Structure formats: C-alpha cells, structure tokens
Amino acid sequence: LAKTTQPISMDSYEGQEVNITCSHNNIATNDYITWYQQFPSQGPRFIIQGYKTKVTNEVASLFIPADRKSSTLSLPRVSLSDTAVYYCLVIKYGGSQGNLIFGKGTKLSVKP
Amino acid sequence: DTAVSQTPKYLVTQMGNDKSIKCEQNLGHDTMYWYKQDSKKFLKIMFSYNNKELIINETVPNRFSPKSPDKAHLNLHINSLELGDSAVYFCASSQDGSGRGRTTQYFGPGTRLTVL
Numbered sequence A: 001l002a003k004t005t006q007p008i009s010m011d012s013y014e015g016q017e018v019n020i021t022c023s024h025n026n027i028a029t030n031d032y033i034t035w036y037q038q039f040p041s042q043g044p045r046f047i048i049q050g051y052k053t054k055v056t057n058e059v060a061s062l063f064i065p066a067d068r069k070s071s072t073l074s075l076p077r078v079s080l081s082d083t084a085v086y087y088c089l090v091i092k093y094g095g096s097q098g099n100l101i102f103g104k105g106t107k108l109s110v111k112p
Numbered sequence B: 001d002t003a004v005s006q007t008p009k010y011l012v013t014q015m016g017n018d019k020s021i022k023c024e025q026n027l028g029h030d031t032m033y034w035y036k037q038d039s040k041k042f043l044k045i046m047f048s049y050n051n052k053e054l055i056i057n058e059t060v061p062n063r064f065s066p067k068s069p070d071k072a073h074l075n076l077h078i079n080s081l082e083l084g085d086s087a088v089y090f091c092a093s094s095q096d097g098s099g100r101g102r103t104t105q106y107f108g109p110g111t112r113l114t115v116l
Helices: none
Strands: A009-013 A018-023 A031-038 A045-050 A053-056 A061-064 A070-075 A084-092 A101-103 A106-111 B004-007 B010-013 B019-025 B031-037 B043-050 B053-057 B064-070 B073-078 B087-094 B111-115
Touching: A009 A018, A018 A084, A018 A106, A031 A061, A045 A053, A045 A061, A045 A070, A070 A084, A084 A101, A101 B043, B004 B087, B010 B019, B019 B031, B019 B087, B019 B111, B031 B073, B043 B064, B043 B073, B073 B087
Parallel strands: A009 A106, B010 B111
Antiparallel strands: A018 A070, A031 A045, A031 A084, A053 A061, A061 A070, A084 A106, B004 B019, B019 B073, B031 B043, B031 B087, B043 B053, B064 B073, B087 B111
C-alpha cells in the first residue's frame, strides 16, 4: 500500500507559483498519482492525475521524476481563491487491490 | 443540475439514535463511495459500491451500514450514534467499475453530523 507524505500547510502570496510536493516512496508499477482540491465546506474536487514525467491541464501541472517516488503539484500564479486543502493520492490500477487514502492533505493559504 | 447530492446537509441528533444520510448521483456512474472527514480534516474512505456490490469496506463499526437500492443511490445508515461519529460525511461517485477511485471521483457537498 503506497503511503503518501505531504506538508501539513503552506503559505503563499497572490501571483506566486506554488509547488506542493508529495512523497510516495513505495509506489508500485500500477500506481497513478492523483491530486484533489478541497475548498472549505465543500467536497474534494479532482485536479490532475499522472503516471510519469509531466502532465498539464488548465488548472495545474504535475511533475513526476523518473523514480516516481515523489510528485510535485504546481499551481501557477495563485490567487486568493486557490486557498484550499490539496490531497495527494496514489491510486492502484489493475487487479482487485487498492485503497483510497486521502490523509490530511496540505492546507494552502494564499495571502493578498 | 447537481451531480452528486446529499440530504440532509446538517444533522443534529442525540446519542443512541439511528439516522440515515441519503446520496444520489445523476452522472450515470457505476461506483459510489462514502467518506468520513473528522474534526482534524482527515478524509477517510468508508465504503465503495459498484453496481450495488460492496467493493471497499474499511474498518468501520458495524453500526454503519451502506445500502444501495440502485446504481444511482447509496445511503448510509448509522445505528446507535456515538459522540465520535460527529463528522462531515461525503458521498462520491466515479465512472470506473473498480470501486477504487481509478477515474475521477465527484463529491457531494457533505453532511455535517453532530451527535450530542
């Protein structure tokens, strides 16, 4: 079971790029890295998913090094509305195994 | 249209009572989930159902029982409520048939349960 470790909290200012790193040292071949965002008083929302190298969408980029033991969620030019909790998950594809562990996530606070 | 809806949004009840939380999704997804988020914001999977079949059944007290009358609904029944059950409960759905979140999960707004 691939456990993830992320910082509990991060602070940033509007307009800055924010990078949140997640460690998943025992990630397996069939595992994908997925990030969710949760605003206060709302359910989590999918941001991005990747397997290796780099994935980019309209919201964020996900960088995954060759060994895949960590990943970095990059939020370009954050605004106050990006204040949220960000969860890193390792999702197992294939077979009948795999659990869903969100953990506590990283609380990002964006200041003006 | 709300994709994943939950009722009620707030639920305040006394210890020992039995209560239910309803969840409905109109996305046509095959899999539905229940999560619990405690006061420390730790979000933990409780159950997942795929086509009315239980897939994930985490270590939760057997006072919690999910019931899926059809693919679009997954209700959570809680018997003999305890103080420690106070939390926000989220329902979610996804398209994949694994029941293990392999495709995007869509979450409901949550139900805040307070046990007095």
